[in-house]
Amino acid sequence: DAMVIQNPRYQVTQFGKPVTLSCSQTLNHNVMYWYQQKSSQAPKLLFHYYDKDFNNEADTPDNFQSRRPNTSFCFLDIRSPGLGDAAMYLCATSRERGFTEAFFGQGTRLTVV
Amino acid sequence: ILNVEQSPQSLHVQEGDSTNFTCSFPSSNFYALHWYRWETAKSPEALFVMTLNGDEKKKGRISATLNTKEGYSYLYIKGSQPEDSATYLCASFYSNYQLIWGAGTKLIIKP
Numbered sequence: 001d002a003m004v005i006q007n008p009r010y011q012v013t014q015f016g017k018p019v020t021l022s023c024s025q026t027l028n029h030n031v032m033y034w035y036q037q038k039s040s041q042a043p044k045l046l047f048h049y050y051d052k053d054f055n056n057e058a059d060t061p062d063n064f065q066s067r068r069p070n071t072s073f074c075f076l077d078i079r080s081p082g083l084g085d086a087a088m089y090l091c092a093t094s095r096e097r098g099f100t101e102a103f104f105g106q107g108t109r110l111t112v113v
Numbered sequence: 114i115l116n117v118e119q120s121p122q123s124l125h126v127q128e129g130d131s132t133n134f135t136c137s138f139p140s141s142n143f144y145a146l147h148w149y150r151w152e153t154a155k156s157p158e159a160l161f162v163m164t165l166n167g168d169e170k171k172k173g174r175i176s177a178t179l180n181t182k183e184g185y186s187y188l189y190i191k192g193s194q195p196e197d198s199a200t201y202l203c204a205s206f207y208s209n210y211q212l213i214w215g216a217g218t219k220l221i222i223k224p
């Protein structure tokens with residue numbers, strides 16, 4: 001059974017129209033991450049939660065926001081998607097930061113039209 | 114800015130041959146090195162997490178070594194099979210809690 005589930009798998013949104021991607025986990029892990037990956041590039045960490053503690057990366061645009069209402073769920077909100085935001089968005093969890101393996105969802109492929 | 118380099122970017126290997134590729138990372142304030150396999154249309158899957166200099170880990174036909182002093186890790190695949198075709202990602206974790214990812218090595222096994 002999938003342990004980290006992302007919805008939807010594919011999302012098409014209009015330029016400037018807010019969009020929300022969701023991630024849920026059944027592992028009860030403390031840490032949840034959101035990554036952005038564009039083809040042939042390294043995954044770029046946008047932010048992560050350690051429990052309820054939100055950690056934003058310094059270079060993550062303000063256009064990207066996140067919510068973690070409980071341990072199991074985490075959302076990525078893109079307030080005004082631009083063409084440059086088209087990418088694969090990966091959610092991952094881990095028991096602890098960095099020292100334990102991460103478990104990934106299958107990703108959401110975002111297209112901006 | 115910390116940078117993790119993986120080489121080669123892509124690799125074609127004949128089925129049955131063994132292969133290896135490299136992850137290079139800054140060694141200062143290093144805590145841990147991760148390897149993941151990412152098959153097309155699937156989630157990235159953890160292979161190894163290593164912390165100690167000289168560490169060697171093995172999972173079936175896949176093994177990895179770690180040199181924290183010089184800042185590199187090798188991933189080895191023995192007797193490549195078609196199911197080994199994937200992108201292999203490494204990520205390096207530091208004392209400031211940053212986890213820095215490489216861009217991956219894309220491995221294609223030719224039957």
